[in-house]
Amino acid sequence: MFEYDLLATQGNARAGLFHTPHGDLLTPVFAPVGTQATVKTLTPAQLDELGATLVLSNTYHLYLRPGDELVRQMGGLHEFMQWPHPMLTDSGGYQVFSLAQTRKIDDDGVTFKSHVDGSTHRFTPERSIAIQENLGADIIMAFDECSNPNDHAYSRIAMERTHRWAERSLSVHTRQDQALFGIIQGGVLPELRTASARFIASLPFPGIAIGGLSVGETKDEMHNMLDVVIQSLPADKPRYLMGVGTPEDLIDGITRGVDIFDCVLPTRLARHNAAFTSEGRLNLMNASYARDPRPIDGTCRCYTCLTFSRAYLRHLIVSKELLAGTLLSIHNLHALIQLVNDIRASILEGTLEAKVPGWLRAWQGNAERGEGRHLDDPRSDP
């Protein structure tokens, strides 16, 4: 269980297979975000049909509502939301820092007030792991602290705390049917990132996450940090870049050696009428689409593009019909997942290098890094 089979490489890019109790994951893979045990507006049947294989859910939100004990009693997250394929939960740390009110952090953990009802709660590494064991995802995350990339002094403090918390997370984790991933921090400082990557890689985690990126640093900083970190990671464990990303970020991340991604961007932009396409982004509210009989993207094979015109989608948007969000979510998720599938195929075929420039040209204009952040949190969709 939780072995990673490296099937092919091209440069730093990898194609592989990660074995989980709910099936084998082909990597690289993009995970839609289902914060409250649902990928907004979509049934599991629709998610399956659009090609999703891994779904992320947020520990902070599920702990508050409906509660991890309730989810456990209902048979765990897979059974509760009826997603039969692999799942991943984060540690809750990121939301405690970004969403909760009046948090107080110490070396033992974090005390915070719920954004739902103001009640007081405390997360520690031990508590986060216990909650994630109740939720029962295939991949769970060590409790960590993400630092502001511009606060270099604090980046070291947060990194060192993250390392101690990684060890505590490991030591209390009991479920053999869950892969606990460690998280690398270190802000935008290469020496910290190298140290963190080496430390986390030295612990017996079956997979390794790269945290603290796509949180306000520049694109160059993100690329540099990825390059630095990947050098220090073993080949036989999957690498997960948390909260990323845009189509462009996926191409950049995969070519640098990342295997797993998640982001709220495709579903959040869908609910703001925006559609990714291989010719740039469309805002389907635009009056120019009122009589446009074409699908969003003529090259796309999703249900939305195989079925509906831009004119109809615009009508749904203008008429404030909820179906618009469903149909655009189907398209945007399918677009990202299909892009990742195409990249994986090109790694297996050995054609990646030739194809990347074209993909970057095609997908660059679709979204900016950080764009998902116009709500409070790019990592969850509450």
Added chain:
Amino acid sequence: MFEYDLLATQGNARAGLFHTPHGDLLTPVFAPVGTQATVKTLTPAQLDELGATLVLSNTYHLYLRPGDELVRQMGGLHEFMQWPHPMLTDSGGYQVFSLAQTRKIDDDGVTFKSHVDGSTHRFTPERSIAIQENLGADIIMAFDECSNPNDHAYSRIAMERTHRWAERSLSVHTRQDQALFGIIQGGVLPELRTASARFIASLPFPGIAIGGLSVGETKDEMHNMLDVVIQSLPADKPRYLMGVGTPEDLIDGITRGVDIFDCVLPTRLARHNAAFTSEGRLNLMNASYARDPRPIDGTCRCYTCLTFSRAYLRHLIVSKELLAGTLLSIHNLHALIQLVNDIRASILEGTLEAKVPGWLRAWQGNAERGEGRHLDDPRSDP
């Protein structure tokens, strides 16, 4: 085209087949309401899967937005919303009277202001038919005036105007691939209803609608009016009871000889967390369902009941997740359509009379007549 084959009767109840350009409709049939060219929150694929065969859309709403000319340019309503099965549009009259602002009625037609932007418009029988020809549904309706059931003096005026408008609607209707139905009015006065039924039946309409019921009259009044009207209708044309209804109303209507129904109730109640079941109605917001692993209805074969627990549905509702409305709409529509299918099967088998008391007991508590009216209009879902 538009022949009605009577397959079996039991008492006044009928099972039949109505031929349309988009397929044969098995009757009795219940039509979900897709006011703005979408049954709220559902894809056509989901509608098809839950067993819908006929979908109603509202002329008033589509005329205002996106406009009937646009729908025509996009290939008509079936093509626009990608519903491949039979469709029905109403005449727009009911919404002009119930939704539009500052309407002014005369013998020629109605002038009204749009509820969307306040702009001034005019509907006449000729205009309504022209709009419905642009929309292109299989079944379209004559322009009529619905009167307040408590205003007996006005009921005659509205009925006589409806008759003149029925003749004008017929005389301007040109599309041979559309069945134009006449509408009976007459309030709650048996002599008016009889006269109206005879008059409308004397015109060459391929189907006949019963209007002006489920608009505030008592249950006994509705039953009496149905009994009176049905006596005067020919056996070889389908009968459509507009804007009805509750599960109980469907049972009562079919046993009295009605073939076609539509109502916003199942989808509107779904968006208010209510589910129809064969043991009475559930409000899934109720805390007692928080840990309930059972489906909404253990006897139901819809996607929602085959897949999800009450606990999960309650979590979606409490968390304000849009998927709740989708899943409850699937269930409620499937429940009504399945009830009608069961009744049809019992008519074909000759077991209707024995089964009706049990169905009435099972379904009576699910909804009250008029309950769909907590928004402005029980006939549309804008």
